[in-house]
Amino acid sequence: MDWSERLQQIDRRWIYLFIIVMVSIAILRPLGLPVRITDTTRMLYDHIESLPPGSVVWLGMEYSTGSIAELNPQIIAVVHHIFKKDLKLIVSGMWQDGPMIAQGLIEPLAEKYGKEYGVDWVNLGFRAGGTPYIRLMTEDIMEATAGVDHFSKPLKDYPLMQQVPRLTKEYVDFIIVADTGTPGSPEWLAYVSDPQGIPMGVCIIQMSVPGMMPYVQAGQYVGLVPGLRGAAEYEILVGETGPAVTGTDTSSMAAILVTLFIILGNIGYVMSVRRKEQE
Amino acid sequence: MRKELPMFITAVSGLVVVFSRYFQLGEQWNLTTTLDRWSLVSAAFAIGLGLGNLTRIHYRNVKRRREHWPFSLYLIIVMWAYMILGLYQDVEGTHFRWIYDAVLMQLSATIYGIIAFYISSAAYRAFKIRTREAAVMMIAAVIVMFGVAPIGDAIWANWGKVSDWIMNYLNVAGRRGILLGAYLGSFAVAMRIILGLERAHLGGIGTGTTIQ
Structure with a gap:
């Protein structure tokens, strides 16, 4: 095997090894590279910043445990902002994992900011049904949720839910949807946000960003937090730097490594083409 | 019946x-x-x-x-x-929650994390400048990849702007076309289902076929 072939056929195990070494270095010894705040993240931040204290923010948790590495830091940063601004928070989920994940993330933050469950925030839990569920909440939250929350406790006992009988513009000021698939933010847009005229923003994994950009440009999403980088940006904006800022260094390392391998593969390819031409 | x-x-x-x-x-x-x-x-x-x-x-x-x-x-x-x-x-019970956090959440995140290794290996094998189109795709991918990672801005201050331009114009134009096509297609399928011409949703009965 000559060099042109060697460069094109590097054993994938070497690639895996280099990736794990480089990512580990970035985690153990962060580079601390500055993170530029993208426009879409700032738009979401500015919108939440503009809400007056006491406004109700609805958080649609439409993702499963596979995406926690990217989406959990986003939710933590956004909830920091919500509680700092003294906004009310209602959580729901069309995905069964969403409200479970939310409970684990929000509970410690609520404790930190002295927020009382039922008064300042409520977790409605998972309900089967997908889009009919969120649509029915625009008519009657009690009926759509069978009148109970994530813990099967009656919603009528919570002051926050007494204030918010329906998912309409009259009662809800902003919707944030964290999603990785269907049903997700496009369903929230089509069945709740657009018909009810409630502004909406999204927290999504980096892979979903290209698909969501048309909605941002059309003004249907007032902002978008893109992947782990977006989480880092939001952490910086809200002044609560955490795991996402360190995590972005891993993406820098991975980008360098992948590009190096792509270059090596292409050098090998060009060498083999030239050799064939000479022959 | x-x-x-x-x-x-x-x-x-x-x-x-x-x-x-x-x-x-x-x-x-x-x-x-x-x-x-x-x-x-x-x-x-x-x-x-x-x-x-x-x-x-x-x-x-x-x-x-x-x-x-x-x-x-x-x-x-x-x-x-x-x-x-x-x-x-109940769903937040100590043992129920512990199993969820310590087993399900970690395993799912690990499986998702493994994708990074496969993507790296796949990028190395797939991004070859065999044609002009492949070269354009490779260059765009590298620009966006470095634009997303902070290293891009560290190398060149305008890297993020170039990456954003690709995402906001080239990507959105293409995506809008795809979305419009998909929605028109969905409308056509919906009409066929309502009219009984498409029966794939009925499962085994004449899957994906039309009534002649």
Whole structure:
């Protein structure tokens, strides 16, 4: 095997090894590279910043445990902002994992900011049904949720839910949807946000960003937090730097490594083409 | 009757939703809300049905000692044990929550994380400048990849702007075209389903075929 072939056929195990070494270095010894705040993240931040204290923010948790590495830091940063601004928070989920994940993330933050469950925030839990569920909440939250929350406790006992009988513009000021698939933010847009005229923003994994950009440009999403980088940006904006800022260094390392391998593969390819031409 | 009844229900439900959306009278009658209520109840039943069906299938695998039957047994035990624990403790019960956090969450995140290794290996093999189109795709991918990672801005201050331009113009233009095509296609499929021309949603009965 000559060099042109060697460069094109590097054993994938070497690639895996280099990736794990480089990512580990970035985690153990962060580079601390500055993170530029993208426009879409700032738009979401500015919108939440503009809400007056006491406004109700609805958080649609439409993702499963596979995406926690990217989406959990986003939710933590956004909830920091919500509680700092003294906004009310209602959580729901069309995905069964969403409200479970939310409970684990929000509970410690609520404790930190002295927020009382039922008064300042409520977790409605998972309900089967997908889009009919969120649509029915625009008519009657009690009926759509069978009148109970994530813990099967009656919603009528919570002051926050007494204030918010329906998912309409009259009662809800902003919707944030964290999603990785269907049903997700496009369903929230089509069945709740657009018909009810409630502004909406999204927290999504980096892979979903290209698909969501048309909605941002059309003004249907007032902002978008893109992947782990977006989480880092939001952490910086809200002044609560955490795991996402360190995590972005891993993406820098991975980008360098992948590009190096792509270059090596292409050098090998060009060498083999030239050799064939000479022959 | 096995074909006609589901097709009739589908057609009536579809027409009700269309009528409710596009006519004021339909909105006044609030027919979609009634359908939504039925849909929620059906979805809740479907979960129970799924549980029963899954148990039945895997019980048969175990009983007949089919290939990989120990996995079927494992699935039945884990599924029922976790469900009973959840019913006994509630969803935020100590043990229920611990299993969720320590097992399910970690395993799912790990499996998703492994994708990074496969993507790296796939990028190395796929991004070859065999044609001009492939070269353009490779260059765009590298620009966006470095634009997303902070290293791009560290190398060149305008890297992020170039990456954003690709995402905001080239990407959005293409995406809009795809979305419009997909929505028109969805509309056509919806009409075919309502009219009974498409029967794939009926499962085994004439899957994906049209009535001649």
